[in-house]
Amino acid sequence: MKLNLNIQPLNTWLTVKNEPLIISGPCSAETEEQLLTTAHLLAATGKVSVLRAGIWKPRTRPGEFEGIGSIGLEWLKRAKAETGLPIAVEVANAKHVEEALAAGVDILWIGARSTVNPFTVQEIADALQGHDVPVLIKNPINPDLQLWIGAIERINRAGITKIGAIHRGFSSYEKSSFRNEPMWELAIQLKTLCPELPILNDPSHICGNRELIPYISQKALDLDMQGLMIEAHIDPSTAWTDAKQQLTPAALAELADRLTIRDPEVQNEVSADKLAEMRKSIDKIDDILMQKLGERMSIVEKIGEFKRDNQVTILQVNRWDSILQKGHAFAKALKLDLNFTEKFLELVHSESIRKQTEIMNAGKADKGIAAEQHSELKA
Incomplete structure (x- = not known):
């Protein structure tokens, strides 16, 4: 906004x-x-x-x-x-x-x-x-x-x-x-x-x-x-x-x-068209990334439900360490900045934990509020 x-x-x-x-x-x-x-x-x-x-x-x-x-x-x-x-x-x-x-x-x-x-x-x-x-x-x-x-x-x-x-x-x-x-x-x-x-x-x-x-x-x-x-x-x-x-x-x-002063916009029409084409390619990749993130979070929700039903903790440190090690290896192979890669993985992991926590505790907050209201009525 x-x-x-x-x-x-x-x-x-x-x-x-x-x-x-x-x-x-x-x-x-x-x-x-x-x-x-x-x-x-x-x-x-x-x-x-x-x-x-x-x-x-x-x-x-x-x-x-x-x-x-x-x-x-x-x-x-x-x-x-x-x-x-x-x-x-x-x-x-x-x-x-x-x-x-x-x-x-x-x-x-x-x-x-x-x-x-x-x-x-x-x-x-x-x-x-x-x-x-x-x-x-x-x-x-x-x-x-x-x-x-x-x-x-x-x-x-x-x-x-x-x-x-x-x-x-x-x-x-x-x-x-x-x-x-x-x-x-x-x-x-x-x-x-x-x-x-x-x-x-x-x-x-x-x-x-x-x-x-x-x-x-x-x-x-x-x-x-x-x-x-x-x-x-x-x-x-x-x-x-x-x-x-x-x-x-x-x-x-x-x-x-x-200091080098650069224009905020490309002035040459041919160059502008070339830049626009490359940006279109990035937009397509961004769309795929968002789609894949959505698919990942759908699986995360299923994992959250599984953990809830089987009384398994949300966080497994060994699993997170494995994700980080794999991410670092991929980053090196793909010539990605390690700091960027780690921050990206941390953001995705944090959102995964948030979603699983929401699923694991669904209804508990409502029950707590109801219990509190019931207690007040009795008082």
């Missing part, structure tokens, strides 16, 4: 100087000199369309640098006047919104720590009532698509139609090369639900280190994201926050030059 949002296309409210769209600037505005020097260097690259800087910095623990505060807005105003770049800041409450708008900030963004809290988002939405300012909404810290959608809807219902989303990755307990797991599938789901919603990628926060930023940036563009928000600093080694994930303006320019 598509989301019912009133959103203006990105190109109607933001001028992109050079594809891809890049929003860049320091993680934190530290000093006026640091911010202005960075801004001029970024503007000189010709690659940056919007200057960003953190003014108020929500930190995990107190005592860490929590942003320079409102004075940073004056520095940003000067940077805008001198470079001609629109400016963007993060807002986390109504007071931030009021001060940013009064300072002439062009774009606001809502951070992951705010998106996760509907009360905070609603406070920001209320403060935005009656204003025509673009708002970008980062995904929440935890992988919850509904929270992300809810934040977008709240801002949209406040009358804001210049809206975009920022995919910055999600927290995970699993060890990884990334600071925040990309979990691309959630961004893809959001795009599917609202195709007109511009989605930018924040490789700085996904990676947590500058070495991986080119890889994530290219992948984001290949997934048809509309642009990138990348942190840049005149001297990242001395940055007061997130030093490892910031680029120098020169490195940012080099990265932008090396």
Whole structure:
């Protein structure tokens, strides 16, 4: 089901100087000199369309640098006047919104720590009532698509139609090369639900280190994201926050030059016909896969009935181990990714267990409710 949002296309409210769209600037505005020097260097690259800087910095623990505060807005105003770049800041409450708008900030963004809290988002939405300012909404810290959608809807219902989303990755307990797991599938789901919603990628926060930023940036563009928000600093080694994930303006320019921009649609008619033919083949195979999954689940139901009638447990660990070993062997032979194969088998196995559990316990829930009602009547 598509989301019912009133959103203006990105190109109607933001001028992109050079594809891809890049929003860049320091993680934190530290000093006026640091911010202005960075801004001029970024503007000189010709690659940056919007200057960003953190003014108020929500930190995990107190005592860490929590942003320079409102004075940073004056520095940003000067940077805008001198470079001609629109400016963007993060807002986390109504007071931030009021001060940013009064300072002439062009774009606001809502951070992951705010998106996760509907009360905070609603406070920001209320403060935005009656204003025509673009708002970008980062995904929440935890992988919850509904929270992300809810934040977008709240801002949209406040009358804001210049809206975009920022995919910055999600927290995970699993060890990884990334600071925040990309979990691309959630961004893809959001795009599917609202195709007109511009989605930018924040490789700085996904990676947590500058070495991986080119890889994530290219992948984001290949997934048809509309642009990138990348942190840049005149001297990242001395940055007061997130030093490892910031680029120098020169490195940012080099990265932008090396990115490949691909069209979302095939332009050549002959090539388009060839692609359409291959997609038809995939559709046929998908139909067969779904049919076979349906046949498999029919047998699963019969197995569930057999186990119920013969008092056999649903799970047999040896059987599952056998399925995995066979799956790994097939994956290698067919040159399928082992991780993908295992996840696929786990999904199918999980659904099989769910169906068998349903069959094994059919009627028990109803009996339990009836017994409870009978007990209440007696009481």
